[in-house]
Amino acid sequence: xxxxxxxxxxxxxxxxxxxxxxxxxxxxxxxxxxxxxxxxxxxxxxxxxxxxxxxxxxxxxxxxxxxxxxxxxxxxxxxxxxxxxxxxxxxxxxxxxxxxxxxxxxxxxxxxxxxxxxxxxxxxxxxxxxxxxxxxxxxxxxxxxxxxxxxxxxxxxxxxxxxxxxxxxxxxxxxxxxxxxxxxxxxxxxxxxxxxxxxxxxxxxxxxxxxxxxxxxxxxxxxxxxxxxxxxxxxxxxxxxxxxxxxxxxxxxxxxxxxxxxxxxxxxxxxxxxxxxxxxxxxxxxxxxxxxxxxxxxxxxxxxxxxxxxxxxxxxxxxxxxxxxxxxxxxxxxxxxxxxxxxxxxxxxxxxxxxxxxxxxxxxxxxxxxxxxxxxxxxxxxxxxxxxxxxxxxxxxxxxxxxxxxxxxxxxxxxxxxxxxxxx
Numbered sequence: 166x167x168x169x170x171x172x173x174x175x176x177x178x179x180x181x182x183x184x185x186x187x188x189x190x191x192x193x194x195x196x197x198x199x200x201x202x203x204x205x206x207x208x209x210x211x212x213x214x215x216x217x218x219x220x221x222x223x224x225x226x227x228x229x230x231x232x233x234x235x236x237x238x239x240x241x242x243x244x245x246x247x248x249x250x251x252x253x254x255x256x257x258x259x260x261x262x263x264x265x266x267x268x269x270x271x272x273x274x275x276x277x278x279x280x281x282x283x284x285x286x287x288x289x290x291x292x293x294x295x296x297x298x299x300x301x302x303x304x305x306x307x308x309x310x311x312x313x314x315x316x317x318x319x320x321x322x323x324x325x326x327x328x329x330x331x332x333x334x335x336x337x338x339x340x341x342x343x344x345x346x347x348x349x350x351x352x353x354x355x356x357x358x359x360x361x362x363x364x365x366x367x368x369x370x371x372x373x374x375x376x377x378x379x380x381x382x383x384x385x386x387x388x389x390x391x392x393x394x395x396x397x398x399x400x401x402x403x404x405x406x407x408x409x410x411x412x413x414x415x416x417x418x419x420x421x422x423x424x425x426x427x428x429x430x431x432x433x434x435x436x437x438x439x440x441x442x443x444x445x446x447x448x449x450x451x452x453x454x455x456x457x458x459x460x461x462x463x464x465x466x467x468x469x470x471x472x473x474x475x476x477x478x479x480x481x482x483x484x485x486x487x488x489x490x491x492x493x494x495x496x497x498x499x500x501x502x503x504x505x506x507x508x509x510x511x512x513x514x515x516x517x518x519x520x521x522x523x524x525x526x527x528x529x530x531x532x533x534x535x536x537x538x539x540x541x542x543x544x545x546x547x548x549x550x551x552x553x554x555x556x557x558x559x560x561x562x563x564x565x566x567x568x569x570x571x572x573x574x575x576x577x578x579x580x581x582x583x584x585x586x587x588x589x
Contacts, residue, residue, distance in 0.1 A: 177494045178470045180259035186495040191571035201579050208258055210234040214304035218296045228284050230301045234314055235261035235277040238581045241312055242278030245319025252281035263490055267512040269574035271551045273523040278314050286321045295329055302333040311344035317522050318348040328353055344529035347522035356525035358540035364398030366517020367488045369548040370509050374484050382407040388460045390414040391467030395488045404428040412455050419455035420447035465492035472497045487511035502565050510567035513555050520547050
């Protein structure tokens with residue numbers, strides 16, 4: 166089924182249906198045969214597990230977890246594990262598919278995977294989170310591994326979560342297996358440059374886009390939605406490069422300064438107060454109004470479905486760099502195109518994280534670790550080459566950047582499957 170802009174609101178914000186729409190559009194333009202579409206459109210494996218855990222007060226609670234491997238045609242599945250109350254199988258399916266296309270766009274030898282556990286991490290103690298993580302790992306143990314499926318941090322998970330997964334997996338294997346996850350602490354085989362990699366990747370592709378508009382960082386006004394690992398790091402790195410970060414948007418409001426925000430001071434203010442609001446060097450704003458202010462670059466780096474058919478027409482950015490996964494719905498794509506917004510799609514824009522995760526996996530398997538300069542240089546090399554490949558593909562085939570990214574990714578994965586053949 167191909168969805169269009171007349172689809173219902175529920176269909177529009179359903180991540181799996183949105184991913185399916187973009188897949189179908191790219192597959193049609195590539196003239197993929199029906200058989201290959203069937204292979205690529207569905208996940209290779211879906212696993213649902215029930216996780217019994219003894220809470221701190223002695224009660225037993227059962228949590229539901231998922232792990233989806235969308236494709237392993239080009240290498241092991243790769244994708245994060247998120248802990249959130251709204252995790253759903255459709256969401257995990259969509260994110261796994263996006264990981265397949267993202268890894269193919271930047272041409273690294275991974276397929277796509279994703280996992281999640283339905284829980285409210287902010288209401289759980291660290292010991293409860295550890296028990297959930299370890300039991301979840303034990304339940305999916307046979308389906309992950311350096312050669313099969315390599316998890317990473319995602320929403321509400323971090324380096325400590327990855328350390329628990331690595332340790333649990335290693336205890337079952339009876340030897341230390343650092344390459345089973347990425348995004349680990351440095352002391353356990355993590356990579357330099359990994360925490361800032363997604364934000365750095367956003368900055369790199371934005372720098373490439375500026376060249377098309379004759380802009381320099383010093384003349385570029387940037388609005389960033391989200392001040393976490395991706396948005397906060399992008400803000401800090403871009404501010405250091407001279408970009409004018411005029412507005413930061415968070416879940417509880419926004420702050421604005423037409424002359425540019427002092428990002429380090431704002432980060433310190435949030436640490437002290439728990440919010441970006443009330444920052445003395447800026448004006449508080451409504452978060453929805455802030456998203457629609459005029460700017461040169463808008464970076465939605467918070468969550469899915471930020472830009473929909475209801476607000477896309479009011480976006481006043483020249484460049485949209487998607488730091489989050491799925492921040493723009495399929496129905497909003499055509500509206501942005503009509504308004505000539507230059508979109509750097511999520512499967513390209515935020516691929517810096519998985520690229521450096523690949524570097525970490527390589528380093529773990531080699532037992533040889535790189536310095537920060539080498540990590541950042543290789544990240545920039547891959548991100549610039551991937552930006553040029555996507556935009557060149559878009560110009561050659563006269564399609565939008567997002568469509569070009571999907572076409573390029575589908576073509577690479579389909580070719581891998583064709584060359585391997587189907588085992589029977």
